[in-house]
Amino acid sequence: MASYYAAQVYEDMAAVSDAMHDLDDDPVLAVESAAAEIRAALRLTRRAADSELSMALSLRRRLPRVWALLASGDIDVRRARVVIQTTSHLTLAAAREVAEEVLEAAPRLTTGQLGARLRRLCLEAVPDEATDRYREAVADRRLIMEPTEAGTADLLGLDLPPERVAAIAGRINEIARSLRSATESRTMDQVRADVFLDLLDGSPAPPGSRPSRGSVDIQVDLKTLTGLDDHAGELAGYGPVIADIARQVAEQQPHAEWRFTVTDPNTGSVIHTGITRRRPTVGQRRAVEARNPTCIFPGCRMPAADSDLDHRTPYGEGGPTDPSNLAPLCRHDHRIRHRAGWTYQPLEDGDHMWTTKLGHSYITSGASP
Secondary structure, eight states: OHHHHHHHHHHHHHHHHHHHHHHOSOHHHHHHHHHHHHHHHHTOOHHHHHHHHHHHHIIIIIOHHHHHHHHTTSSOHHHHHHHHHHTTTSOHHHHHHHHHHHHTTGGGSOHHHHHHHHHHHHHHHSHHHHHHHHHHHHHTOEEEEEEOTTSOEEEEEESOOHHHHHHHHHHHHHHHHHTOOTTOOSOHHHHHHHHHHHHHHTOOOOTTOOOOOOEEEEEEEHHHHTTSOOOOEEETTTEEEOHHHHHGGGSOOTTSEEEEEEEOTTTOOEEEEEESSSOOOOHHHHHHHHHOSBOOSTTOOOBGGGSEEEESSOGGGTOOSSGGGEEEEOHHHHHHHHHSOOEEEEOTTSOEEEEOTTSOEEEEOOSOO
8 A cells, every 4th residue: 555655646746747848848947847846845855856756757757567566566665766776777678678577576576686686687688888887887996985973984995896896805704704703702793894904904814814815606607608698697795797797707816716607598507516716615515505596595695605504404303414405594594594483495496485483484596586
Protein backbone atom coordinates (compact mmCIF):
# COMPACT_ATOMS: atom_id res chain seq x y z
CA MET A 1 0.00 0.00 0.00
CA ALA A 2 2.88 2.37 0.81
CA SER A 3 4.36 1.68 -2.62
CA TYR A 4 1.00 2.31 -4.28
CA TYR A 5 0.63 5.72 -2.66
CA ALA A 6 4.25 6.61 -3.43
CA ALA A 7 3.57 5.84 -7.09
CA GLN A 8 0.53 8.14 -7.05
CA VAL A 9 2.63 10.96 -5.57
CA TYR A 10 5.22 10.57 -8.32
CA GLU A 11 2.46 10.50 -10.93
CA ASP A 12 1.10 13.77 -9.52
CA MET A 13 4.56 15.32 -9.69
CA ALA A 14 4.87 14.31 -13.34
CA ALA A 15 1.43 15.80 -13.96
CA VAL A 16 2.61 19.11 -12.47
CA SER A 17 5.51 19.05 -14.91
CA ASP A 18 3.15 18.34 -17.81
CA ALA A 19 1.00 21.29 -16.80
CA MET A 20 4.02 23.59 -16.66
CA HIS A 21 5.09 22.52 -20.15
CA ASP A 22 1.62 23.41 -21.40
CA LEU A 23 1.97 26.88 -19.86
CA ASP A 24 5.61 27.64 -20.76
CA ASP A 25 7.26 27.45 -24.17
CA ASP A 26 10.69 27.26 -22.54
CA PRO A 27 11.21 23.59 -21.49
CA VAL A 28 13.93 24.48 -18.96
CA LEU A 29 11.70 27.07 -17.31
CA ALA A 30 8.83 24.59 -17.27
CA VAL A 31 10.89 22.05 -15.32
CA GLU A 32 12.11 24.71 -12.90
CA SER A 33 8.56 25.95 -12.39
CA ALA A 34 7.33 22.41 -11.70
CA ALA A 35 10.11 21.85 -9.18
CA ALA A 36 9.20 25.14 -7.48
CA GLU A 37 5.55 24.04 -7.18
CA ILE A 38 6.62 20.73 -5.63
CA ARG A 39 9.13 22.45 -3.38
CA ALA A 40 6.51 24.80 -1.95
CA ALA A 41 3.75 22.18 -1.61
CA LEU A 42 5.88 19.58 0.17
CA ARG A 43 8.14 21.99 2.10
CA LEU A 44 11.27 20.63 0.42
CA THR A 45 14.64 22.17 -0.22
CA ARG A 46 15.32 23.15 -3.82
CA ARG A 47 17.72 20.26 -4.27
CA ALA A 48 15.28 17.75 -2.79
CA ALA A 49 12.46 19.03 -5.03
CA ASP A 50 14.69 18.73 -8.11
CA SER A 51 15.61 15.18 -7.11
CA GLU A 52 12.02 14.11 -6.49
CA LEU A 53 10.82 15.61 -9.78
CA SER A 54 13.65 13.86 -11.65
CA MET A 55 12.59 10.57 -10.05
CA ALA A 56 8.96 11.18 -11.00
CA LEU A 57 9.78 11.99 -14.64
CA SER A 58 12.06 8.98 -14.91
CA LEU A 59 9.31 6.72 -13.60
CA ARG A 60 6.48 8.07 -15.73
CA ARG A 61 8.32 8.84 -18.97
CA ARG A 62 11.63 7.00 -19.07
CA LEU A 63 10.85 3.69 -17.33
CA PRO A 64 7.05 3.39 -16.98
CA ARG A 65 7.32 -0.36 -16.28
CA VAL A 66 9.17 0.45 -13.06
CA TRP A 67 6.38 2.84 -12.10
CA ALA A 68 3.83 0.10 -12.81
CA LEU A 69 5.61 -2.32 -10.48
CA LEU A 70 5.74 0.37 -7.81
CA ALA A 71 2.05 1.13 -8.22
CA SER A 72 1.17 -2.57 -7.97
CA GLY A 73 3.16 -2.94 -4.75
CA ASP A 74 5.61 -5.45 -6.23
CA ILE A 75 8.61 -3.22 -5.48
CA ASP A 76 9.17 -0.34 -3.08
CA VAL A 77 10.62 3.13 -3.63
CA ARG A 78 14.13 2.01 -2.68
CA ARG A 79 14.23 -0.63 -5.41
CA ALA A 80 12.62 1.69 -7.93
CA ARG A 81 15.25 4.32 -7.15
CA VAL A 82 18.07 1.81 -7.64
CA VAL A 83 16.77 0.92 -11.12
CA ILE A 84 16.30 4.58 -12.07
CA GLN A 85 19.67 5.78 -10.82
CA THR A 86 21.74 2.84 -12.06
CA THR A 87 20.40 3.12 -15.63
CA SER A 88 20.38 6.93 -15.79
CA HIS A 89 23.49 7.12 -17.99
CA LEU A 90 22.08 4.79 -20.66
CA THR A 91 20.08 5.74 -23.72
CA LEU A 92 16.31 5.37 -23.42
CA ALA A 93 16.26 2.13 -25.42
CA ALA A 94 19.19 0.60 -23.52
CA ALA A 95 17.77 1.64 -20.14
CA ARG A 96 14.42 0.00 -20.87
CA GLU A 97 16.11 -3.15 -22.13
CA VAL A 98 18.28 -3.43 -19.01
CA ALA A 99 15.34 -2.72 -16.71
CA GLU A 100 13.22 -5.39 -18.35
CA GLU A 101 15.89 -7.98 -17.63
CA VAL A 102 15.77 -7.38 -13.86
CA LEU A 103 12.17 -6.41 -13.12
CA GLU A 104 10.89 -9.96 -12.75
CA ALA A 105 13.55 -10.75 -10.15
CA ALA A 106 13.57 -7.29 -8.50
CA PRO A 107 10.94 -8.04 -5.81
CA ARG A 108 13.03 -10.83 -4.29
CA LEU A 109 16.43 -9.10 -4.50
CA THR A 110 17.95 -6.81 -1.90
CA THR A 111 18.85 -3.34 -3.15
CA GLY A 112 22.51 -4.39 -3.09
CA GLN A 113 21.85 -7.48 -5.21
CA LEU A 114 19.61 -5.51 -7.55
CA GLY A 115 22.22 -2.79 -7.98
CA ALA A 116 24.99 -5.31 -8.70
CA ARG A 117 22.89 -7.09 -11.30
CA LEU A 118 21.98 -3.78 -12.94
CA ARG A 119 25.60 -2.62 -13.03
CA ARG A 120 26.61 -5.83 -14.77
CA LEU A 121 23.84 -5.47 -17.36
CA CYS A 122 24.73 -1.79 -17.94
CA LEU A 123 28.37 -2.71 -18.56
CA GLU A 124 27.30 -5.35 -21.08
CA ALA A 125 24.63 -3.22 -22.79
CA VAL A 126 27.19 -0.87 -24.37
CA PRO A 127 30.65 -2.28 -23.54
CA ASP A 128 32.60 0.31 -25.55
CA GLU A 129 30.88 3.19 -23.76
CA ALA A 130 31.38 1.44 -20.42
CA THR A 131 35.11 1.18 -21.10
CA ASP A 132 35.28 4.87 -22.06
CA ARG A 133 33.40 5.87 -18.88
CA TYR A 134 35.76 3.77 -16.79
CA ARG A 135 38.87 5.31 -18.32
CA GLU A 136 37.53 8.84 -17.97
CA ALA A 137 36.65 8.23 -14.32
CA VAL A 138 40.05 6.70 -13.50
CA ALA A 139 41.70 9.68 -15.18
CA ASP A 140 39.84 11.86 -12.65
CA ARG A 141 41.01 9.82 -9.61
CA ARG A 142 41.73 11.91 -6.54
CA LEU A 143 42.20 11.89 -2.81
CA ILE A 144 40.19 14.12 -0.51
CA MET A 145 40.14 14.75 3.23
CA GLU A 146 36.92 15.79 4.95
CA PRO A 147 36.37 16.87 8.55
CA THR A 148 33.45 15.35 10.44
CA GLU A 149 31.10 16.80 13.03
CA ALA A 150 32.74 14.62 15.70
CA GLY A 151 36.10 16.28 15.11
CA THR A 152 37.55 13.29 13.27
CA ALA A 153 38.49 13.13 9.59
CA ASP A 154 37.55 10.99 6.58
CA LEU A 155 40.20 10.12 3.99
CA LEU A 156 38.62 9.13 0.69
CA GLY A 157 40.18 7.86 -2.50
CA LEU A 158 37.74 8.43 -5.38
CA ASP A 159 37.51 6.80 -8.81
CA LEU A 160 40.30 4.31 -8.15
CA PRO A 161 40.90 1.13 -10.23
CA PRO A 162 38.69 -1.52 -8.57
CA GLU A 163 41.18 -4.37 -8.94
CA ARG A 164 43.82 -2.43 -6.98
CA VAL A 165 41.30 -1.39 -4.35
CA ALA A 166 40.20 -5.02 -3.93
CA ALA A 167 43.81 -6.15 -3.52
CA ILE A 168 44.54 -3.42 -0.97
CA ALA A 169 41.37 -4.19 1.00
CA GLY A 170 42.32 -7.87 0.98
CA ARG A 171 45.78 -7.07 2.27
CA ILE A 172 44.41 -4.92 5.09
CA ASN A 173 41.90 -7.62 6.06
CA GLU A 174 44.56 -10.32 6.11
CA ILE A 175 46.93 -8.28 8.28
CA ALA A 176 44.06 -7.35 10.60
CA ARG A 177 42.99 -10.97 10.99
CA SER A 178 46.58 -11.98 11.78
CA LEU A 179 46.54 -9.55 14.73
CA ARG A 180 43.52 -11.10 16.40
CA SER A 181 44.32 -12.52 19.82
CA ALA A 182 42.74 -13.06 23.21
CA THR A 183 44.35 -9.85 24.46
CA GLU A 184 43.24 -7.67 21.52
CA SER A 185 40.69 -5.17 22.80
CA ARG A 186 39.99 -3.40 19.51
CA THR A 187 37.12 -4.36 17.21
CA MET A 188 37.99 -5.65 13.74
CA ASP A 189 36.86 -2.36 12.22
CA GLN A 190 39.24 -0.51 14.54
CA VAL A 191 42.10 -2.88 13.72
CA ARG A 192 41.52 -2.48 9.97
CA ALA A 193 41.44 1.31 10.32
CA ASP A 194 44.69 1.27 12.32
CA VAL A 195 46.37 -1.03 9.78
CA PHE A 196 45.23 1.33 7.01
CA LEU A 197 46.83 4.31 8.77
CA ASP A 198 50.02 2.39 9.60
CA LEU A 199 50.50 1.33 5.98
CA LEU A 200 49.99 4.87 4.69
CA ASP A 201 52.26 6.69 7.14
CA GLY A 202 55.06 4.13 6.89
CA SER A 203 54.83 2.81 10.45
CA PRO A 204 56.49 -0.58 10.99
CA ALA A 205 54.21 -3.60 10.93
CA PRO A 206 52.83 -4.46 14.40
CA PRO A 207 54.43 -7.46 16.14
CA GLY A 208 52.73 -10.67 15.11
CA SER A 209 51.30 -9.34 11.85
CA ARG A 210 51.88 -11.21 8.61
CA PRO A 211 52.67 -9.01 5.60
CA SER A 212 50.58 -9.84 2.58
CA ARG A 213 50.32 -8.81 -1.04
CA GLY A 214 46.57 -9.02 -0.92
CA SER A 215 44.27 -11.29 -2.85
CA VAL A 216 41.90 -10.63 -5.74
CA ASP A 217 39.22 -13.14 -6.72
CA ILE A 218 37.53 -12.67 -10.10
CA GLN A 219 34.98 -14.63 -12.13
CA VAL A 220 34.81 -14.32 -15.91
CA ASP A 221 33.31 -16.38 -18.72
CA LEU A 222 35.50 -18.11 -21.30
CA LYS A 223 34.51 -15.98 -24.30
CA THR A 224 35.35 -12.77 -22.48
CA LEU A 225 38.65 -14.17 -21.22
CA THR A 226 39.69 -15.04 -24.77
CA GLY A 227 38.56 -11.67 -26.17
CA LEU A 228 35.61 -13.04 -28.16
CA ASP A 229 33.03 -11.19 -26.07
CA ASP A 230 32.79 -8.28 -23.61
CA HIS A 231 30.70 -9.64 -20.75
CA ALA A 232 31.33 -8.06 -17.38
CA GLY A 233 33.46 -9.92 -14.87
CA GLU A 234 32.65 -10.28 -11.17
CA LEU A 235 35.18 -9.04 -8.62
CA ALA A 236 34.53 -10.63 -5.23
CA GLY A 237 33.64 -8.05 -2.61
CA TYR A 238 33.13 -5.33 -5.21
CA GLY A 239 30.78 -6.43 -7.98
CA PRO A 240 30.75 -6.21 -11.79
CA VAL A 241 33.80 -4.86 -13.62
CA ILE A 242 34.36 -4.11 -17.29
CA ALA A 243 35.69 -6.87 -19.53
CA ASP A 244 39.14 -5.29 -19.84
CA ILE A 245 39.64 -5.54 -16.07
CA ALA A 246 38.39 -9.12 -16.07
CA ARG A 247 40.92 -10.10 -18.75
CA GLN A 248 43.79 -8.93 -16.59
CA VAL A 249 43.34 -12.15 -14.63
CA ALA A 250 45.37 -13.84 -17.37
CA GLU A 251 48.37 -11.60 -16.68
CA GLN A 252 50.89 -11.87 -13.87
CA GLN A 253 49.99 -9.20 -11.32
CA PRO A 254 53.00 -8.04 -9.30
CA HIS A 255 51.09 -6.70 -6.31
CA ALA A 256 48.46 -9.30 -5.56
CA GLU A 257 47.44 -12.91 -5.66
CA TRP A 258 44.82 -13.42 -8.38
CA ARG A 259 42.36 -16.27 -8.17
CA PHE A 260 40.15 -16.85 -11.16
CA THR A 261 37.04 -18.83 -12.00
CA VAL A 262 36.28 -19.40 -15.69
CA THR A 263 32.64 -20.13 -16.46
CA ASP A 264 30.63 -21.36 -19.42
CA PRO A 265 29.06 -18.25 -21.03
CA ASN A 266 25.81 -20.10 -21.75
CA THR A 267 25.18 -22.05 -18.55
CA GLY A 268 27.36 -20.24 -16.02
CA SER A 269 28.82 -23.56 -14.86
CA VAL A 270 32.44 -23.61 -13.68
CA ILE A 271 34.93 -24.75 -16.36
CA HIS A 272 38.22 -24.07 -14.64
CA THR A 273 39.63 -22.47 -11.52
CA GLY A 274 43.15 -21.38 -10.75
CA ILE A 275 45.50 -18.94 -9.14
CA THR A 276 48.07 -16.70 -10.76
CA ARG A 277 50.49 -16.29 -7.87
CA ARG A 278 51.41 -18.48 -4.90
CA ARG A 279 50.06 -21.99 -4.41
CA PRO A 280 46.29 -22.58 -4.52
CA THR A 281 44.26 -22.87 -1.34
CA VAL A 282 43.00 -26.25 -0.18
CA GLY A 283 41.14 -27.93 -3.03
CA GLN A 284 37.97 -28.40 -1.06
CA ARG A 285 37.72 -24.70 -0.14
CA ARG A 286 38.44 -23.68 -3.72
CA ALA A 287 35.72 -26.00 -5.02
CA VAL A 288 33.19 -24.54 -2.58
CA GLU A 289 34.18 -20.95 -3.43
CA ALA A 290 33.90 -21.66 -7.15
CA ARG A 291 30.44 -23.14 -6.66
CA ASN A 292 29.23 -20.40 -4.32
CA PRO A 293 31.28 -17.19 -4.73
CA THR A 294 29.33 -15.41 -1.97
CA CYS A 295 27.86 -16.23 1.44
CA ILE A 296 24.72 -18.30 0.89
CA PHE A 297 22.64 -16.53 3.56
CA PRO A 298 19.60 -14.70 2.10
CA GLY A 299 20.64 -11.32 0.72
CA CYS A 300 24.31 -11.52 1.78
CA ARG A 301 27.04 -10.60 -0.73
CA MET A 302 30.13 -11.23 1.41
CA PRO A 303 32.75 -12.99 -0.78
CA ALA A 304 33.15 -16.69 -0.03
CA ALA A 305 36.91 -16.15 0.28
CA ASP A 306 36.23 -13.94 3.33
CA SER A 307 33.65 -16.28 4.82
CA ASP A 308 33.69 -19.36 7.03
CA LEU A 309 33.05 -22.80 5.59
CA ASP A 310 30.00 -24.16 7.37
CA HIS A 311 29.40 -27.88 7.86
CA ARG A 312 25.71 -28.28 7.02
CA THR A 313 25.72 -31.46 9.08
CA PRO A 314 28.02 -30.52 11.98
CA TYR A 315 31.39 -32.23 12.07
CA GLY A 316 30.72 -33.27 15.66
CA GLU A 317 27.62 -35.13 14.48
CA GLY A 318 29.49 -37.08 11.84
CA GLY A 319 29.20 -34.55 9.02
CA PRO A 320 32.03 -35.04 6.52
CA THR A 321 34.50 -32.31 5.57
CA ASP A 322 33.56 -32.54 1.93
CA PRO A 323 32.34 -29.91 -0.58
CA SER A 324 28.94 -31.60 -0.62
CA ASN A 325 28.58 -30.78 3.09
CA LEU A 326 30.27 -27.37 3.03
CA ALA A 327 28.96 -23.92 2.18
CA PRO A 328 30.33 -20.39 2.70
CA LEU A 329 28.75 -18.29 5.46
CA CYS A 330 30.14 -14.94 6.58
CA ARG A 331 31.02 -14.77 10.26
CA HIS A 332 27.85 -12.85 11.17
CA ASP A 333 25.49 -15.18 9.29
CA HIS A 334 27.41 -18.22 10.51
CA ARG A 335 26.49 -17.20 14.06
CA ILE A 336 22.87 -16.63 13.03
CA ARG A 337 22.74 -20.10 11.50
CA HIS A 338 24.09 -21.84 14.61
CA ARG A 339 22.85 -19.65 17.46
CA ALA A 340 19.52 -18.31 16.20
CA GLY A 341 18.08 -21.59 14.98
CA TRP A 342 18.19 -21.07 11.20
CA THR A 343 18.59 -24.15 9.01
CA TYR A 344 19.18 -24.73 5.31
CA GLN A 345 19.00 -27.56 2.81
CA PRO A 346 20.67 -27.75 -0.62
CA LEU A 347 18.32 -28.05 -3.59
CA GLU A 348 18.91 -30.04 -6.77
CA ASP A 349 19.51 -26.90 -8.86
CA GLY A 350 22.31 -25.71 -6.56
CA ASP A 351 20.19 -23.24 -4.58
CA HIS A 352 19.56 -23.48 -0.84
CA MET A 353 16.28 -23.47 1.05
CA TRP A 354 16.60 -21.56 4.32
CA THR A 355 14.13 -21.88 7.18
CA THR A 356 14.12 -19.16 9.84
CA LYS A 357 13.51 -19.54 13.54
CA LEU A 358 9.95 -18.26 12.98
CA GLY A 359 9.37 -20.85 10.25
CA HIS A 360 9.62 -18.65 7.15
CA SER A 361 11.36 -20.10 4.09
CA TYR A 362 13.67 -18.36 1.61
CA ILE A 363 15.57 -19.65 -1.41
CA THR A 364 19.05 -18.34 -2.07
CA SER A 365 21.82 -19.38 -4.43
CA GLY A 366 25.06 -17.95 -3.04
CA ALA A 367 25.85 -16.86 -6.61
CA SER A 368 26.73 -13.39 -7.81
CA PRO A 369 23.56 -11.38 -8.55
